[in-house]
Amino acid sequence: MTVTLADVAARAQVSPATVSRVLNGNYPVAAATRERVLKAVDELEYVLNGPASALAAATSDLVGILVNDIADPFFGIMASAIQSEIGGPGGRAGGERLAVVCNTGGSPERELTYLTLLQRQRAAAVVLTGGALEDAPHRAAVSAKLRKLAEAGTRVVLCGRPPAPGTGAIALTFDNRGGGRELTEHLIGLGHRRLGYIAGPQERTTTRHRLEGHRAALAAHGVEEDPRWTVYGRYDRRSGYEATLELLRRDPALTAVVAANDSVALGACAALRESGLRIPDDVSVAGFDDLPFSIDVVPALTTVRLPLAEAGARAGRIARGREDAPPGGIATVRGELMVRGSSGQPRE
Amino acid sequence: MTVTLADVAARAQVSPATVSRVLNGNYPVAAATRERVLKAVDELEYVLNGPASALAAATSDLVGILVNDIADPFFGIMASAIQSEIGGPGGRAGGERLAVVCNTGGSPERELTYLTLLQRQRAAAVVLTGGALEDAPHRAAVSAKLRKLAEAGTRVVLCGRPPAPGTGAIALTFDNRGGGRELTEHLIGLGHRRLGYIAGPQERTTTRHRLEGHRAALAAHGVEEDPRWTVYGRYDRRSGYEATLELLRRDPALTAVVAANDSVALGACAALRESGLRIPDDVSVAGFDDLPFSIDVVPALTTVRLPLAEAGARAGRIARGREDAPPGGIATVRGELMVRGSSGQPRE
């Protein structure tokens, strides 16, 4: 039926052990023998049985990438970068690895279940991307899982996610707080004093950190902060649209809107325009992440650039074991303020 | 070290066979026994060894989803829909399946390598999404792989991709040609006679089919077609921006721009606006796909809605074996013309 190692061995007139060694390349095999084996592999169109190999070797070549929302470019870009470093194809040189992305949809249960599934597959590594849920029980459950994975030899890397102390996970954390602060300081510097803020979902670390940065900036400069100026929503365009309308309803005198991310900012722009307000003449808008489209919209978005691809690539290399973990297992990745056309001085 | 089936069996005072049967639930086990086993599983925090199980049972619970560009919502939406039907978590009821998305980045080699990797893992099913490359050798190679996968018992489903005859793959194909035609007919109906077309990458089926639809509409209505009015590019916003500028350079008198997809259309809008042209007063714009943002931009995009999520869900169910394949193994999914603000009558 299906071709096995033994078939190849028979054809190449060697033992199965030798074939295995040729395929894994971690044991000396005479050149002539190797040739013969490779030829047989080719002729028979032999494909290694992954499960069998994983069982015998007690490791697999699967690497899991967990994302909150696969349809969001924020995750897409990271996943793509991680994946290309991991290998899949492209990583060349023997150690083919199957990088797979798992979409949790932001659901805690799915996150946990995927982790279990990956544990079951004896994954070589797992990369968790994006913000984490703030819920304590869930956090503990995830930590426990991560610890168990690490114990079983799975490398665990967090990319754009806060550290998980005691789990042995390597963390590449985004400085959301710092970025948020810098962004708002820019606006304050331009003269804005009435700033609306459209936050992400309440219970996420990313949401909280960015908002904290915003508030820190306000506090540091003695700018008033009105709870009515903050609206929570989702990380998407529609949410930004609706939240902006709400903000305008609550206080038509706002001169700036800071959004949780670029998609939200885009929605905000649409809402403002529809309300007859010009950007940035009447209202300034700022985003976060600097997704590709942000420089491309009109006016171009003032935002905080997060090196998504770079961070993802680094996470991928660490997961793959091709790069050392940062000292202490934690590295903070800073954002960079990008001042563009969507922010300007407030009207008189 | 790690807990095995045997450990659970010992603890529950039953044979490994019984534990296995409890876990797989496909063989009668007395309720009391089952309880005991489940308790032991729990106490020991036992996690099934996936590879071992896959080896013994000669099947795995992995389902692969191949996408061209994971950072593009077009694929994100489909992948997400497929994944939620496949199971991963959420699919409940025993048969947990690990749906994994593999990002080919549009590269033929990666596509093939991923298929091999999935074959190696003895994947339960594979779903290929989006347009295929037109390159004959590659096409043949993919077909051969798909046939082999099917022979090995892997269910193969194509979602939004043309059929692959002789491979046993089920195809859910988008009617790109029909959609393209309808869209252009709408524009012609409004009175447009000078229509620019921004196509996707040359060698993709999606690109060709949409363009063919466009041309068919022109031909059917006796509208002139100038080769200078067609520009090829990528499926992204930037490409639309650049192509539009090029189109304008070639013929400033165009009254409509039809884009290969919504992202491209967005870029086109930006370019037109920057060139001082109003939409749709000076130039009409049309997209394709009807991605979520399309209704949300200003003006809202006239486009062809593709039921991405529905098609993905259906593909997922078929891959999972929860829905029968369409008669003949091929179903055509039609798009729906969405007329919105970005298209209007041409100027005098």
Place this chain on the structure above:
DNA sequence: GGCGTGATAGCAAGCGCTTTCTATCGGGTA
């Protein structure tokens, strides 16, 4: 009272590969 029966549980043989340990062979060395 002997047995056919249905319902459960256990035995044991693999699934296809990896890897430790051992065997073999051709020299180089004393």
Place this chain on the structure above:
DNA sequence: TACCCGATAGAAAGCGCTTGCTATCACGCC
């Protein structure tokens, strides 16, 4: 010439699970 050694190749013991077949047991019927 007798030995030792490095370089290769093979034998075989699993890795942890599934499953076909067999054993056991308690009934209920003839």
